[in-house]
Amino acid sequence: MDYVDLNYTPSENDLLSCIRVKAKNLMKVANEIAAESSIGTWTKVQTMKSDVYEKLRPKVYEIEEIGEEGESKVGIIKIAYPLDAFEIENMPGTLAGIAGNIFGMKIVDGLRILDYRFPEKFVKAYRGPRYGIDGIRKLLKVEERPLLGTIVKPKVGLKTDEFAEVAYNAWIGGCDIVKDDENLVSQSFNKFEDRIFKVLELRDKAEEETGEKKIYMPNITAPYREMIKRAELAEDAGSEYVMLDVVVLGFSAVQQFREEDFKFVIHAHRAMHAAITRSKDWGITMLTLAKIYRLLGVDQLHIGTVVGKMEGERAEVCAIRDEIVLDKVEKDDKNKFFDQDWFGMNNVFPVASGGVYPKLVPEIIEILGKDVIIQAGGGIHGHPEGTVKGAIAMRAAIDAVMEGKSLEEKAEEVKELKVALEHWK
Numbered sequence: 001m002d003y004v005d006l007n008y009t010p011s012e013n014d015l016l017s018c019i020r021v022k023a024k025n026l027m028k029v030a031n032e033i034a035a036e037s038s039i040g041t042w043t044k045v046q047t048m049k050s051d052v053y054e055k056l057r058p059k060v061y062e063i064e065e066i067g068e069e070g071e072s073k074v075g076i077i078k079i080a081y082p083l084d085a086f087e088i089e090n091m092p093g094t095l096a097g098i099a100g101n102i103f104g105m106k107i108v109d110g111l112r113i114l115d116y117r118f119p120e121k122f123v124k125a126y127r128g129p130r131y132g133i134d135g136i137r138k139l140l141k142v143e144e145r146p147l148l149g150t151i152v153k154p155k156v157g158l159k160t161d162e163f164a165e166v167a168y169n170a171w172i173g174g175c176d177i178v179k180d181d182e183n184l185v186s187q188s189f190n191k192f193e194d195r196i197f198k199v200l201e202l203r204d205k206a207e208e209e210t211g212e213k214k215i216y217m218p219n220i221t222a223p224y225r226e227m228i229k230r231a232e233l234a235e236d237a238g239s240e241y242v243m244l245d246v247v248v249l250g251f252s253a254v255q256q257f258r259e260e261d262f263k264f265v266i267h268a269h270r271a272m273h274a275a276i277t278r279s280k281d282w283g284i285t286m287l288t289l290a291k292i293y294r295l296l297g298v299d300q301l302h303i304g305t306v307v308g309k310m311e312g313e314r315a316e317v318c319a320i321r322d323e324i325v326l327d328k329v330e331k332d333d334k335n336k337f338f339d340q341d342w343f344g345m346n347n348v349f350p351v352a353s354g355g356v357y358p359k360l361v362p363e364i365i366e367i368l369g370k371d372v373i374i375q376a377g378g379g380i381h382g383h384p385e386g387t388v389k390g391a392i393a394m395r396a397a398i399d400a401v402m403e404g405k406s407l408e409e410k411a412e413e414v415k416e417l418k419v420a421l422e423h424w425k
């Protein structure tokens with residue numbers, strides 16, 4: 001058990017990992033996971049140097065058995081990795097070790113990474129978000145209320161002009177933000193190079209007519225070099241934002257994009273995350289991914305709504321919010337397994353999206369607070385009277401909360417909200 005040292009006290013400089021494991025023998029599997037995720041393999045090797053072994057060997061410093069499932073024991077293990085084992089500025093390289101082969105080992109019946117604690121030196125090796133919540137509020141000139149966004153629906157299929165008109169209607173109705181859907185890229189019926197100019201032209205028109213700052217989030221997700229070309233187009237067209245499907249793009253592309261010289265606010269969509277985050281026995285928690293994306297420098301990130309169509313319990317979604325919003329996070333041993341200091345790194349604006357409609361707005365704000373971007377696609381374009389009225393209804397729902405009124409009271413003032421409350425009981 002070379003890698004197990006239950007008397008070890010982690011140092012401030014260690015990268016810490018907390019893992020839920022299922023296995024016949026927790027001690028043995030903890031030892032194997034520590035080995036396989038660092039300098040070891042299935043057998044002793046004659047090529048091992050004592051200094052390598054001493055300096056770079058991680059230590060399993062906690063093993064807590066929490067239950068049994070069939071013949072397997074279930075436990076929470078914590079491993080402390082010395083930073084010298086990593087090229088700390090290289091996120092994909094780091095994850096290849098601490099979140100790589102270990103998932104494939106026969107000896108584990110379940111392995112889920114619950115949380116990482118990134119020490120100061122590691123955190124400071126990353127740029128983090130360029131804007132953070134304050135920077136985005138300044139840009140949109142919205143001081144306190146939640147921001148309102150929409151996703152143009154149908155997801156794909158509208159021609160460029162049709163798409164731009166829907167965007168314009170959403171802005172006129174009161175949306176701050178209009179975004180592409182995660183799978184709208186540059187299909188033949190709506191080419192990116194056409195859409196970006198057409199939509200921003202109508203954005204400008206909507207700004208003039210409403211006197212409000214309006215934002216378009218174009219999805220530039222594509223193979224890297226093509227993504228850069230689209231970012232340059234967005235820059236030329238006058239976009240302050242871009243949207244990245246961060247999970248399908250990969251950690252390398254997201255890290256590299258943040259290190260380019262663009263000044264965009266980066267909106268991170270997490271399509272495919274649930275393939276990694278949803279199973280309670282396997283994978284990596286969304287909280288852990290969210291911490292990684294904060295380091296990599298996204299400014300906005302989808303975290304769930306609790307009350308909408310996507311999976312995500314209240315405690316977990318609130319824990320994720322804490323990790324991306326707060327500067328000093330305290331552990332709760334339920335979703336947050338380490339105290340995490342972000343050493344002044346900018347925070348990330350949480351995005352609540354997925355099956356949202358006006359009736360859910362008060363609950364979302366009660367759960368996540370006012371520093372949230374509330375997005376509705378179907379909940380706006382599905383309004384019986386169309387997009388403009390749908391946006392008016394969602395905006396009124398947010399205003400009701402800010403004014404301390406019930407939705408029903410507000411619906412007496414704003415008939416579009418009344419229609420929406422009737423339609424989506």
Ligand SMILES: O=C(O)[C@@](O)(COP(=O)(O)O)[C@H](O)[C@H](O)COP(=O)(O)O
Pocket residue numbers: 151153155181182269270271302303304309310352353354355356375376377378379
């Ligand atoms: O395609 C959709 O489903 C959405 O555009 C929402 O549309 P609706 O408002 O019409 O539901 C978003 O992609 C989801 O919110 C993503 O999920 P999450 O935010 O959980 O990552």
Ligand SMILES: [Mg+2]
Pocket residue numbers: 151181182
């Ligand atoms: Mg979508």
